[in-house]
Amino acid sequence: MFVRNAWYVAATQNEVVDQLLARTILNEPIVLFKNGQGEICALEDRCCHRGAPLSLGNATETGIRCGYHGMEFNREGACVAIPGQTTIPKRAKVKSYPVVSQGDYIWIWMGPAELADPAAIVNYPPDDHVNWPRAHDMLYLKASYVMVLENLMDLSHLSYLHKNSIGSSEDDSANAKMDVQRTPGGMKFLRVMRNADAPANWLKRYPTGKKIDRWADFEYVAPSTVLQFSGGVNAGEYDAGVRSGGHLIRTLHTVTPETEKSCFYFFNKADGYAKFEDPGKPRTWASTTDVFKEDAFMLEQQQLRLENFDTSQLLDINTDVARVQMIRALKERLRQEQESLQA
Ligand code: FES
Ligand SMILES: [Fe+2]
Incomplete structure (x- = not known):
């Protein structure tokens, strides 16, 4: 439904x-x-x-x-x-x-x-092509749109699925601090990793050192949109309030169901670091799609495994804290809509 x-x-x-x-x-x-x-x-x-x-x-x-x-x-x-x-x-x-x-x-x-x-249409990322130049792409997935949203809620997967591109170490991931809150339209979380390893892709592009503080500030807007504000600064700078100088992005993720088992995953990434770069230097937009293709492959395989399987047997672990809240917010939205139809 x-x-x-x-x-x-x-x-x-x-x-x-x-x-x-x-x-x-x-x-x-x-x-x-x-x-x-x-x-x-x-x-x-x-x-x-x-x-x-x-x-x-x-x-x-x-x-x-x-x-x-x-x-x-x-x-x-x-x-x-x-x-x-x-x-x-x-x-x-x-x-x-x-x-x-x-x-x-x-x-x-x-x-x-x-x-x-x-x-009611979300207006994100900011319409500011000077400070936040942006690019977008779409992936078609043979997987439920819900799985794409769940993927965005549990960022521990970065240290495994994206370990060679945007992931920090497994220990960094285990030490991440999570703060999850419900909002009127869904939920949000802030995930902070202090003194973490800079991911491979970031070392290639940003002047920040090998040890960084990184944050992921995500808001889920039911039913199928996620607003992402993420960045990385030198270790010790995050608590001092520094929010630029390294990786800095605002990304709209919005997933349109085709069927229960397939969807269109649209993502639109605004890059807050690009203004510090030589404008003639080629940008790294393509790497975002490459990273999300790693997600897409895993999600399609997961979809195949979950078909004809009793999903109530699946297990929640600590890193599911945001995912669980997201699913609750989505179910609540569905329930409200069903009740309004019957009223
Ligand atoms: S005019 Fe459309 S099917 Fe005949
Ligand atoms: Fe991912």
Whole structure:
């Protein structure tokens, strides 16, 4: 079961320029496109005539034309033309979805349209390309979106899965200090490692020494978004209030379920250190995707293992403290939505 009353990222802006994009979201086939007036449209990707995918048709001035027998629909999903007849039956329509362009993304509302409030869309990372230049990417995973969120809640995995790139030592991880709190919209945690080993990737790029203080300040916004503020400074500097001079990022992670067992993992990383660098120096954006591919591989293997398995047999350990709170917040959000439907 999914939370429906929420904004999910349907696509990046550059996925919907001239082309029709077919994408399944929360098990619903959707076609995203721009009509001739440049408006972003999101319609059910199934023609009401014979069920052909509308994404095999073409955009028109106000909407889309089915590529099978030519019926036309406007951006509200109402049929506006049927070849060979002048009468358009009332039932001739497809479902339409509220969409909003914001930041690098097209956001879609999967619940009742009258509840869609664009003000609820998260505005992160900061829209400040001078101090926080950013880049984004997406990975498609054959794994539940919940597992991607859980992965972000238990950062002890950095010392194992990412030990050659962004992880500190296993001892550093064991000594990490965690502070977890619930918020009205989810939960947040602050994880601090003092006097830890600088990760391999950081040693290559930042002037900070081999021993650092590093922090990870994460906020989970239910149902499927995580806001990350992380950094690393020389050992001893964190408690003195220093928050720049080394690794410094603000990342939006937002995961859109395709089905119960597959998802689109969008991440958008703003780099607070880049302004200290020679602008001509090539940036290391690609390494973020490489690191997240390590997560993706593990999560897909985990998904295969968990299918047809009684997950109540799984075990919580100390490092699950944030993950457990995240799952509680997600379940609460689901329960609230179900109760509001029954009221
Ligand atoms: S299936 Fe779309 S017009 Fe026939
Ligand atoms: Fe990871």
